[in-house]
Amino acid sequence: MxxxxxxxxxxxxxxxxxxxxxxxxxxxxxxxxxxxxxxxxxxxxxxxxxxxxxxxxxxxxxxxxxxxxxxxxxxxxxxxxxxxxxxxxNLWPTDRTARARARSLCAEMHAGFQEMRAMCPMNIDARLPSIGERLIHKNNAFCEDLNRLVNMWQTQLKLSGGPMLFGQFSIADAYFVSMCMRIRTYALPVSPPVQAYISRILALPSVAEWIAKAEQDADFFIHETPSLQA
Ligand SMILES: N[C@@H](CCC(=O)N[C@@H](CS)C(=O)NCC(=O)O)C(=O)O
Missing domain, CATH: 3.40.30.10 (Glutaredoxin)
Structure with a gap:
């Protein structure tokens, strides 16, 4: 079974x-x-x-x-x-130090990024750049979340040498995939290395399959979206 x-x-x-x-x-x-x-x-x-x-x-x-x-x-x-x-x-990195970092990153994602989560709910088939722009200019807590995410990924990619956060694909990449989708939907500004990482994530066969199904399966509800209600 x-x-x-x-x-x-x-x-x-x-x-x-x-x-x-x-x-x-x-x-x-x-x-x-x-x-x-x-x-x-x-x-x-x-x-x-x-x-x-x-x-x-x-x-x-x-x-x-x-x-x-x-x-x-x-x-x-x-x-x-x-x-x-x-x-x-090897769903977690094999190296103990890297594994401890990967677990820390995932725990941070699990408990944090509240403002980004609330203001930019995942909405794969939408393109909402004006909402992203408004948040960047008017919402400090949102900007703090985005900066932390970009710095975290950039530092980690530098440490591992890429192409994924810990070299090979791991739980950490899977755990942040919804953040890649939000950055795309809301056209959030990120550094070139982070943009390149997002492109590599979007090109993974599993992610491409989810996106293709999401586009067929689309529905979206305004009551779940505080940033659309303003
Ligand atoms: N920390 C939980 C979060 C799960 C969660 O909040 N799921 C949402 C869907 S994205 C849900 O089921 N919401 C319905 C509800 O809260 O009743 C996890 O990591 O699985």
Missing amino acids: SYTLFIGNKNTDAWSMGPWVLMKQAGIAFNEQPVRSDATESLELKKALRAVTPLGKLPVLVDPSLGSNPSIWDSLAMCEYLAEVHPEL
Whole structure:
């Protein structure tokens, strides 16, 4: 029996994109169970998800080999779990120092970048440069998030020599993929090395596949988008 990954809408569900890209890119087979993200408040989403997690948030990874409690209901927890179950895939960097840094970066993403997340929700098939420009000029907290992201990636690419954050593709790249999508949608200004990194991420087969499906699967909801309501 293989994994099942519950995910949201491919155009907008940033948290689902990371584990999906990680599994695809690493060649880990899984069944995909889409749950519409516009049903966040409805019973339908809660019913579909309650069977696998009481929290009702996406994504959820189900591994039947775990027996009667087969769910992992947080994106970082599932990345850690997959790295543990598939050590041969080197999903984290093999070097201990690099691995400690990679974990720190992912933890920072998991808990931080609140303003950027709130003001620039992932919306893959849209192009919203005027919103990006307004945020750059009017929102200091947003600019701090963006600067931190750019500095973090630039420093890390310099340390590893690229092409990915830690040399080879790792959980860290999968974890930041939704930030690459936001930078594209809102045309956010980034340095040339960071722009080149984003282009390499977008060219990964797994990312290209998600984007192509997101463009077919598009829907977007203004109530989820504070920056569009001004
Ligand atoms: N920290 C969680 C975040 C999960 C999350 O907030 N998922 C959103 C979808 S992007 C969700 O399910 N929202 C619905 C809700 O909050 O009820 C993770 O890393 O998996």
